[in-house]
Amino acid sequence: MSTDNETVQMTGREAMREAMRQAMLSDDRVFLMGEDVGAYGGCFAVSAGMLDEFGPSRVRDTPLSESAFVGAGIGAAMGGMRPIVEIMTVNFSLLALDQIMNNAATLRHMSGGQVGVPLVIRMTTGGGRQLAAQHSHSLDGWYGHIPGLKIVAPGTIDDFRWMLGPALADPDPVIIFENGGLYGATGEVSQTDPGFPLNRASVRRAGRDLSLITFGGTLPTCLEAADQLATHGVEAEVIDLRSLRPIDDETIIDSISRTHRAIVVDEGWKSVGLSGEIAARIMEQAFYELDAPVARVCTAEIPLPYPHHLELAAMPSVERIVDTAARVMQGEAVAAAVA
Amino acid sequence: MTTKTDVGTMFTMPSLGADMTEGRITEWLVQPGDHVERGQIVVIVETDKSDIEVEVFEPADVAELLVAAGDLVPVGTPIAVFEPVDPRRATTKHTAASRDEAPDTADAPSPARTPSLAPAPTPSPSPHAGAAAAHVTSPMIRHLVDELHVDPRRVQGSGPGGRVHRADVEAAAAASRRPKVSPRARRLMSECGIDPAVFDATSYVTGDDVLARASGPRRPAPAVCEQPSKADRMRTHIAELMTRSWAEIPHFHLAKRIDLGALTERLAEANEARALSDRVVPGALLLCAAARAAAMVPACNGWWVDGRFRPADDVRLGVVLSLRSGGILVPTIDRADEQTPFDMMKRLSELVQRARQGRLRASDMGEATITVTNLGDLGADSVAGVIHPPQVALVGFGAVHDEVSIIDAMPAIRPVVHASLAGDHRAIDGLTGSRYLTQLQSQLAGPLLEELS
Numbered sequence: 001m002s003t004d005n006e007t008v009q010m011t012g013r014e015a016m017r018e019a020m021r022q023a024m025l026s027d028d029r030v031f032l033m034g035e036d037v038g039a040y041g042g043c044f045a046v047s048a049g050m051l052d053e054f055g056p057s058r059v060r061d062t063p064l065s066e067s068a069f070v071g072a073g074i075g076a077a078m079g080g081m082r083p084i085v086e087i088m089t090v091n092f093s094l095l096a097l098d099q100i101m102n103n104a105a106t107l108r109h110m111s112g113g114q115v116g117v118p119l120v121i122r123m124t125t126g127g128g129r130q131l132a133a134q135h136s137h138s139l140d141g142w143y144g145h146i147p148g149l150k151i152v153a154p155g156t157i158d159d160f161r162w163m164l165g166p167a168l169a170d171p172d173p174v175i176i177f178e179n180g181g182l183y184g185a186t187g188e189v190s191q192t193d194p195g196f197p198l199n200r201a202s203v204r205r206a207g208r209d210l211s212l213i214t215f216g217g218t219l220p221t222c223l224e225a226a227d228q229l230a231t232h233g234v235e236a237e238v239i240d241l242r243s244l245r246p247i248d249d250e251t252i253i254d255s256i257s258r259t260h261r262a263i264v265v266d267e268g269w270k271s272v273g274l275s276g277e278i279a280a281r282i283m284e285q286a287f288y289e290l291d292a293p294v295a296r297v298c299t300a301e302i303p304l305p306y307p308h309h310l311e312l313a314a315m316p317s318v319e320r321i322v323d324t325a326a327r328v329m330q331g332e333a334v335a336a337a338v339a
Numbered sequence: 340m341t342t343k344t345d346v347g348t349m350f351t352m353p354s355l356g357a358d359m360t361e362g363r364i365t366e367w368l369v370q371p372g373d374h375v376e377r378g379q380i381v382v383i384v385e386t387d388k389s390d391i392e393v394e395v396f397e398p399a400d401v402a403e404l405l406v407a408a409g410d411l412v413p414v415g416t417p418i419a420v421f422e423p424v425d426p427r428r429a430t431t432k433h434t435a436a437s438r439d440e441a442p443d444t445a446d447a448p449s450p451a452r453t454p455s456l457a458p459a460p461t462p463s464p465s466p467h468a469g470a471a472a473a474h475v476t477s478p479m480i481r482h483l484v485d486e487l488h489v490d491p492r493r494v495q496g497s498g499p500g501g502r503v504h505r506a507d508v509e510a511a512a513a514a515s516r517r518p519k520v521s522p523r524a525r526r527l528m529s530e531c532g533i534d535p536a537v538f539d540a541t542s543y544v545t546g547d548d549v550l551a552r553a554s555g556p557r558r559p560a561p562a563v564c565e566q567p568s569k570a571d572r573m574r575t576h577i578a579e580l581m582t583r584s585w586a587e588i589p590h591f592h593l594a595k596r597i598d599l600g601a602l603t604e605r606l607a608e609a610n611e612a613r614a615l616s617d618r619v620v621p622g623a624l625l626l627c628a629a630a631r632a633a634a635m636v637p638a639c640n641g642w643w644v645d646g647r648f649r650p651a652d653d654v655r656l657g658v659v660l661s662l663r664s665g666g667i668l669v670p671t672i673d674r675a676d677e678q679t680p681f682d683m684m685k686r687l688s689e690l691v692q693r694a695r696q697g698r699l700r701a702s703d704m705g706e707a708t709i710t711v712t713n714l715g716d717l718g719a720d721s722v723a724g725v726i727h728p729p730q731v732a733l734v735g736f737g738a739v740h741d742e743v744s745i746i747d748a749m750p751a752i753r754p755v756v757h758a759s760l761a762g763d764h765r766a767i768d769g770l771t772g773s774r775y776l777t778q779l780q781s782q783l784a785g786p787l788l789e790e791l792s
Contacts, residue, residue: 260523260545260546287522288523288526289522289523289546290521291523291546292521330543
């Protein structure tokens with residue numbers, strides 16, 4: 001981020017709204033559609049006021065059929081438009097999975113490069129807001145499995161503001177996972193595009209003893225844990241992956257080659273997930289840089305509970321990260337039991 | 340490698356391959372005052388490729404060592420002074436008495452040494468174990484030694500006459516327990532040459548602990564330990580040689596499919612009568628055939644030097660051996676065209692064993708006149724090789740495998756091998772190369788077949 005760039009304070013939802021407004025003002029092909037994005041202003045009030053500003057042809061309320069409106073977005077993108085499709089929460093995207101996986105992700109391949117799908121899908125992800133087991137998923141890693149898609153997850157308010165532009169400019173489908181907990185969070189936002197590449201991870205805090213690798217909603221958790229660790233004399237480096245497909249191996253390996261220890265913090269479940277993928281890449285590329293086994297802090301392997309205290313206990317917390325870091329620093333093998 | 344002077348015979352750093360320019364003395368196996376017999380290994384020299392055991396060819400007394408172990412010197416540098424002795428006197432004088440501390444080198448010449456290079460499978464007498472000679476190794480003890488990864492020479496028998504009990508093995512295992520070492524620490528130990536034994540067996544060793552031992556201050560520049568590993572140097576060496584070959588030599592490639600039906604049948608019969616350890620693999624026959632064909636077609640057997648071809652007087656066959664750890668070595672077999680299949684098999688087994696131990700001998704590293712690469716049973720069907728300069732030909736064999744052949748106007752399934760020749764077009768032409776492959780084929784069909792009976 002350039003230093004001569006003035007910043008302003010914004011919330012996550014304001015930053016994303018501003019990103020969409022500017023995209024629509026500067027490019028006629030861009031329009032927004034989804035459930036309740038118009039008259040209601042969006043389920044999380046991200047698009048509040050946009051119907052009045054841009055009218056019903058560019059801010060379109062859709063029927064409650066994810067398969068239909070994601071499919072319509074794919075068609076519009078193939079026809080030359082630059083649609084932003086909002087899916088209310090990630091669990092609803094499962095109803096559109098066939099469109100996303102079998103059409104959006106494959107058409108360039110299936111057409112021998114003749115037809116691309118320049119589509120952006122935004123969806124809300126993550127738990128911690130008492131929305132219970134059916135609306136609190138972190139399926140970012142699932143989508144990261146699929147070739148043909150690009151998956152990004154802003155963890156800072158600045159990325160809420162500035163990731164949409166390069167996502168719309170990409171000739172292929174990009175999914176933006178927006179952690180619901182960050183809509184109300186406040187942060188500094190650059191006033192002009194910092195121009196950071198969409199596919200690169202970012203070191204959010206430098207440190208020499210330990211690398212905390214995370215993204216999205218657990219980035220603030222990791223930064224807070226790093227501050228606590230610093231009071232115990234452990235300087236943790238915090239890496240914000242930003243892009244989950246492709247994964248920026250270079251930044252991860254570079255960090256571990258300096259710190260020699262790593263903890264992956266992922267709000268998804270541990271089994272067969274993104275945290276295992278990151279750990280495997282570290283083992284493949286930097287095994288002989290490691291001074292301790294790679295540890296993971298993930299969400300407990302249960303459907304997220306509704307009671308708030310149980311929900312928070314199931315998710316990665318500052319306390320669990322600090323506790324795990326202490327064991328990694330002692331060189332103890334971190335047991336698989338750290339669920 | 341020796342030159343006569345007034346004071347005695349200068350023993351010089353040998354050239355262990357055409358491309359070797361310098362060598363490092365890894366270890367002297369003799370001291371001034373020792374007597375050495377013909378064939379005795381006196382020094383181990385490290386080259387870019389391997390540790391090589393260097394023998395002497397005449398009996399002598401060691402007068403003086405001129406270069407210390409660890410030093411790197413150019414080829415031809417005098418490294419020791421030997422006093423020649425009357426061979427008759429030498430054979431009657433037994434010399435082992437003064438060499439207790441290194442019994443290996445006092446052994447008779449080469450062949451007898453080979454077994455002592457292998458890791459001892461059972462407890463054997465050694466200075467480390469007091470009453471080691473009295474070890475009794477029951478199957479249970481041997482199994483335990485194996486299971487606990489204990490060096491049997493370090494087990495002290497506490498029973499009558501040094502008999503080893505179960506508890507003795509367990510005590511030795513506890514004493515030799517090693518500390519937990521992180522992957523990074525293991526790498527740094529290897530790079531810095533630090534023995535894991537210096538660390539407390541109950542500790543957890545990290546990379547920083549190793550660096551602290553290596554140079555004092557914590558977190559020094561990692562560069563202090565970054566020396567190229569042996570594997571890296573071998574890779575560099577192969578890269579240089581192959582780049583030179585590919586850049587300088589105008590290669591052409593020929594291939595011939597050779598039916599091995601009769602030969603494999605005869606080989607199976609011949610092997611049936613032989614002990615498992617004496618059995619001959621098809622690869623040995625292919626080496627015999629390649630060497631004999633080289634003798635028949637001398638235009639393929641020699642070197643391209645200073646713009647013209649110099650034929651070799653006899654056939655010294657280079658044999659490409661792949662190492663499990665990566666990389667290749669190319670030891671040679673002298674007068675390979677004169678070997679019977681059974682001799683060739685024996686020679687090949689010895690070479691493979693020594694190459695894998697990283698202990699090839701100077702006599703294994705002569706200047707090859709032609710080289711063979713045999714991809715073996717698990718290899719590809721055929722190979723278009725790269726010539727080892729300054730040679731002019733490289734012979735390649737793919738895996739022996741079944742193919743459909745036409746026999747008496749009928750299709751038949753036969754074992755075949757695809758033989759190939761990479762030729763240096765400056766020295767030889769396609770016709771010469773074809774003649775070579777045809778000769779190779781007739782050797783496999785005729786003389787070798789008969790020798791197996």
